[in-house]
Amino acid sequence: MSVETPTSGEISRWKRHFADERAVAGVLRRLSDSTGEKRDAEVLRELADAEERHAEHWAGLLDAATPSEPSRKLKFRLLDWLAGTAASDVVLILLQRSEARSAYVNEPAAPAQLAADEAVHVEVLRALAARGRERLSGNFRAGVFGANDGLVSNLALVAGMSATGVSGPVVLAAGTAGLLAGAMSMGAGEYISVRSARELLEASAPGEEVARRYGDLDMDVNELALVFRARGESPETAQAEANRIVAGSRDEGEGPGLEDVTPEADYRAVGSPWGAALSSFCFFSSGALVPILPYLLGAGPGLGLMLAIVLVGLSLMTTGAVVGLLSGASLLSRGLRQLMIGYGAAGVTYLLGLAFGASGVA
Structure with a gap:
């Protein structure tokens, strides 16, 4: 042909x-x-x-x-x-x-x-x-995973409580308490995590004192090259960088210095502590709200649980697809992975709820 x-x-x-x-x-x-x-x-x-x-x-x-x-x-x-x-x-x-x-x-x-x-x-x-x-990947990552955590944890809580045989209002109260407690915990934890990560980066950033002393350094003999050698550069490259900084400081008054090697991209990837905490709080709350929506509308334990499972399943597929989008992986496979994890957690707590309900704990 x-x-x-x-x-x-x-x-x-x-x-x-x-x-x-x-x-x-x-x-x-x-x-x-x-x-x-x-x-x-x-x-x-x-x-x-x-x-x-x-x-x-x-x-x-x-x-x-x-x-x-x-x-x-x-x-x-x-x-x-x-x-x-x-x-x-x-x-x-x-x-x-x-x-x-x-x-x-x-x-x-x-x-x-x-x-x-x-x-x-x-x-x-x-x-x-x-x-x-x-x-x-910074605040958006915290939001996506916050929503996923809210979906899974509150579905598991609602499933476990429904299995014990308690009434719909009791399940709603437990789910609401789980939403508030989880959102506060997620927000506080995300703030501490991001703040700690930024503090670790700041500890590795060049100090301000040395920048004020560039012009006083000897062009031929100074220890500035040791900073670059400590960062892994070869002696020749380190000396060239040191000479560039000293010469730039003298010629222009304030030339580029050690801050050139500050990992600014790492700061952007980590994100803002308050931004991460707020997005995590809001997205966890939005995720945790989904399993209790049927109960807010007056559904009983049985129907409410079935509706919650369907709604959470659709939401988990969505958050999984978002994760797949960001990572470049298959949207369907990531969605199904989220779905299996969420349903698996809910299934375990449902069985535990049945056991506690049968023993009269509820």
Whole structure:
């Protein structure tokens, strides 16, 4: 089967490849226009140019120098819209996932260079998306896992209490107490965790005293190079860095110094203590509210528990999908993992509730 006489199936595939390449290029250009990072904008524009070149390959096979603009898939329309909003980091993550599933692996009409280019594009997007994941992983991470903890812990509590045979109002009271106690505990714990992490980073940051003394150091003989050697640099590199700092301080009054090696990215990844505590408190509360919603609406222990299981199951699938999105893993597998863990915990407490109820403890 030759390329000169393509079948209808081949033409259909080539049109799809052409449309996808043009659509991805459009999303990348939209991202480059909306990003505030000049370096990222340049990378995105060059990546879009590469996707356009790939589209030209399929246009050539279709024997049309300028084929009519194809209709975009719904997912690309959504990505294009999101690219112009504050969700650009999410778009990069989704593009990375999409490009990783290259259709060129089993495409006879795709040259090896084309497939290799796509593999490189995945790595470029991975690098860009890594910074997006870094920005999302602080307070957002605390929120997602706070909601998941609220869902699992309060479903387990509601299941255990329902199994003992107590009335609906009692289950509601227990679930409400679990919501409040858990939210306070999560908020306080997240604050302590993030605050401690930042204090550890601050203990490793350069002190301010040395920065005020740069100009007094001897250009030829000083101990500033020892700081860089202690950080793992070679003697030659350490001396060069020390000379740069001293010379910069004398020439410009206040040149770059040891603060250049401060792990600012680590601070961003850790997040804000109060922000993490507040988001954890709110998201835990929102998650813990789901299992008691049926009881708030007047449902009895039996019906209330069944409705809680369904609602929590849907919520766990959602939080699991979000985790999969951030990690670049399968959304379905992460959702099912969350679901099994949540239902497993609820199942154990339900059996314990049956045991306590049968023994008359309730």
